[in-house]
Each structure stands twice: as C-alpha cells, then as structure tokens.
Amino acid sequence: MSTEPATAVDADVLMSLSGLELLRLGLTDAPRPPSIGQLLGMRLADVEYGSVTFELTTQPLFSNPLGTVHGGIAATMLDSAMGCAVHTTLEAGAWYATLELKVNYIKAASVQGQTLIATGQTIHVGRSTATAEGRVVDSEGNLIAHGTTTCLIRR
Amino acid sequence: MSTEPATAVDADVLMSLSGLELLRLGLTDAPRPPSIGQLLGMRLADVEYGSVTFELTTQPLFSNPLGTVHGGIAATMLDSAMGCAVHTTLEAGAWYATLELKVNYIKAASVQGQTLIATGQTIHVGRSTATAEGRVVDSEGNLIAHGTTTCLIRR
C-alpha cells in the first residue's frame, strides 16, 4: 500500500471550510492520505453539528490476550467520535487538540466480524475548551464502552 | 495472513502459570495468535513484577486527520502496559478486566518511524480491584501521554 498522501482537495479550500463542512467531506469517496481509519477499517457513518458517528467491523487482529477486542479499539473510536463532534462546531481556521480521554469498558466485544458503532456528542463548547461524551455499541445496541473527553480549542 | 491461532503452549500449562510467568512467555519467540500487537507492531519490551513496557514504531497508518499519531495509539499502549502490569501480580488462575482508562495527551508524536515506549506500573493491587499508572515517551524521553486505569480482579 502506498503511503503517499492523496490530496483530494486544495489546502486553501480546506482552510476555508468550517469543521462541519470539513468532516462532511469525509462522507464522500474522495481519496485520503493514510490514517488510522484505514488501518482499522473505521468509517465515518454520520456527521451532524455536535455529533459524529464512526463504525468498524471487528477482526482477529483486534484481539487482546483474552481473545476479545482490545480496549484500545473502543478508545480509538471514542477519541475520533468525540473529537470530531467538537470539530463540527468550529468555524473555518479554528482547530482543537484532545487534552484527555476517559473510557469506561462495559462489555467485551467479539473479534469475529462484529459491527461496532461509536457516537460522540458535545456537552459544552466554550471559547478555549470543549467537552464531549461518547458511547460504543454493537449492532444489537449492547453498550460496549462509554467515555468523555476534554479538548483545547484555538480560534 | 492466517488468522488461525497458533497455540504454542498447551492450555493446561497456561492455566498453571502466574501472571508474571505468562507475560514473560511474551518475551520469547513463541508463535502467537493474531492480536492488536501484530496490527500495530507493538512488542513487549520488559516485564517485571508490577511493571510492564511495550514499544512500537509509528507509521503513516497511525495518522489522525492532522497528520500526527492518533490518540488511540497511546491509549492502546497504555491500556496494554497498565493492564499487563496488574496481570504480573496475579497468581495462576486469577484474571483481570479493565474497568476504565484515562489518558492525558501531552505532545503530538510523528508518524514517521518514531519509537514510542509505554510503561505501566501498579499503584495498588487489592483483593478485588487494582489501579495502575503509565507513561508513553518517545525515544528521546519526551513525554507523549500519561494515564491511569482501574481493573477488576477475579481470584
């Protein structure tokens, strides 16, 4: 696999987009540079103002030593979903950084092709910081994990 | 790649090992079933009673949308290092589950072949719960992230 970034959209154009517009590009088929989304098969499923959903399908390469899905997978999904939820609220040119992430693990997930769905939602977006919460469920709606995050915002 | 588990050690033998003995098997070349360690190239670097270190080398497939290492990578390393640190203290037949994980992100890491080193250490191991803390540094010792975890123990 090539790791050459495929720049689909001009950088100046990207800078002129709000967070919501930028993330909605992610719902299209535009080529993208390599990312953890490719590594995990994690795909953007929904983008609203203040709420973002990612999905993936589990595989044996997600295993922890017990043979269930490693906690890092839910942490990665929640970090993406909650951070992007914050991002949807930002105007063009603003950016955010995740300061901290907390994840509660509720139920082990199978590595045999199970769909996991992570939704993040903002709780508070202020001038210089934001917080969000998120949940990971399987395709039957069972709660796998939930979390919260704190982000720093630069405007 | 085959996802057929390569059972290197008999299950009865595994059950007779303490957590420390079991984790030290991970330092050998014994074949292992597919795992997140393979997916990320994450390798066990050191195992002591109450302390475990994992390492990996970053790659472009670890990228977040900003082009630096996604927060899920440090979360995965910390979850492994802190959970395994708790595991080293358990007698044969006992097991643990991670109840929650908190990660603070300090510095962005490059996706261009940087070595990341995560060390977890137990803070408290009781009869039914344990806590641990961990840090992720790069090869120059810069702090990338730190975290804490709470585990449930079954004896």
Added chain:
Amino acid sequence: MSTEPATAVDADVLMSLSGLELLRLGLTDAPRPPSIGQLLGMRLADVEYGSVTFELTTQPLFSNPLGTVHGGIAATMLDSAMGCAVHTTLEAGAWYATLELKVNYIKAASVQGQTLIATGQTIHVGRSTATAEGRVVDSEGNLIAHGTTTCLIRR
C-alpha cells in the same frame, strides 16, 4: 454539636430495605447522624430508580483562593448523586463502593447563595460493577460541572 448517631430506624429494618427504599427515607424528616450533607447543607431533592438529585446553597466558606466555589463542592455533589443513583438499583443487603470519579469543570459558580443542583443517573448496572454519569447546574440551568463514576457492587 453532638456526634452521637441519632438512629431513627432500627438496623434490622434498614437491612431489609432496597437501595431505593433506603434512599427515599432520606427524603423524610427522620433524624440522621452527622454527615457531609449537614456540613455542606446538601439536601436530597429527588430519588427515582436509577436517578438521584441533590441540592445545596453556596456560601463563602465554599471558596477557593479565587473566590469562586471550590471544585471539591461539585465533586462531592457528583459523588453523592451518582453513587446514590447506583444505590437505588440495588436489592436489600447489596452495597456499593465508588472506585473512581471523574469531574469536568465547565463554569465557575458564585459563593454568594447560589443554588447548585446535581443529578446522577446510572449508565450501566451489572452484577459486580456499575457506571453512572452526572451533571451539576445552577438555578438558571447553566452547566457548572459534569462527571462519570465507576462503582463496585457486592450482592
């Protein structure tokens, strides 16, 4: 002030009550032993299955060095509201212990007689652990803080 516990209800009776019944006693005028509720003037405002609300009125003795309400006050309210929310779901004889608490601080609160209202709600109650979330708002509905908790359950 006497620190002699004023036992309003016989211990055998208490042991026969579910968590919900026990907490609802807290809504009555029954005398109670000294507690942090007395110290802070924190009063139980609502008890439902899986959800508990506490209120208090701020005072200058709640000040941090900046002259606003110290973060410990919201932490105390959230610990009470979320822990009690878990408690309402437990059968007679079962008990819980808080393993960890995380609080996000959103807005400073005034120490000049402001009403603070903390509501905790369970997210997941399993056989041996439970999680809950909570929010603290002022009398105008402004979000002051929010949090999550992990509890250990003994049945």
Added chain:
Amino acid sequence: MSTEPATAVDADVLMSLSGLELLRLGLTDAPRPPSIGQLLGMRLADVEYGSVTFELTTQPLFSNPLGTVHGGIAATMLDSAMGCAVHTTLEAGAWYATLELKVNYIKAASVQGQTLIATGQTIHVGRSTATAEGRVVDSEGNLIAHGTTTCLIRR
C-alpha cells in the same frame, strides 16, 4: 462567623508575586478570607516548586452514609494539592483553572480524627495547559486515594 474578607496583603502586592511566593504566604499566620480550607480544617503543610501538600483531620461531619469519610473530601484535597502544585510553577500575573479531575478511591478512611495528607505534583507544565498527579495517605502511610488533573493556564 463573619464573611468579610480579611485582606492581609495589598492586591497590587499579590499581583506581583509568583505562584510559589503566593502559596508560601499560605504557610504564614496571615488572616485570610473564608474558604473551604476553613470549612474542612484543611491546612497547607508544604509548598515546593511543583509540589504542594495539604493536611486535615477527619471528623464525623465528613461522613458518607456508610459512616466512613465521604469521597468528596479526598477529591477536595486532591483538587487543592494538584491545582496548587501547578500554581507554584506560574510566574506573577499568570493563573490557572482546573478543567478536569479524576480520583481513584483505594481505602475507606475513618471519620474519627484521622489525619489525611494530600500531596500534588506536576507531571507536565506547558504554555497553555498543565497536568498533575496526587495521592492522599493517612498518618500511617496507607494509600486512601490518588488522582490526576488537567489545568488550563493563562499567561
């Protein structure tokens, strides 16, 4: 009790002090405005660059419904100790706000006049954020609770 602030030091003087100098004033007998320190009998025991220790003596008014020290007490002590540890590193005119606090509870503490000692230490102090960790022990050195915090810094 009067809630009239007793201003011991001129405000202009205060503004000219570094965080370390300001906190060391707290070790003197200078009169102070009402604060949560007075409410809980919490006293500053040590102030170093990057590390601050508070102590208090437990009392029945710190009780939770189980009759042990309420989790809010350790949370309050940790919030103070960790936040002040960050403060000691700040130059005159800079200030900080606590964004989040996480506390792990290890051991119940008695409400019968037990000494609790909370020490906070910075982990990382950057330009706009800082993190710290802390521990609460009793007079025999038993670990009661530990925690971490994230602070926002304004320079």
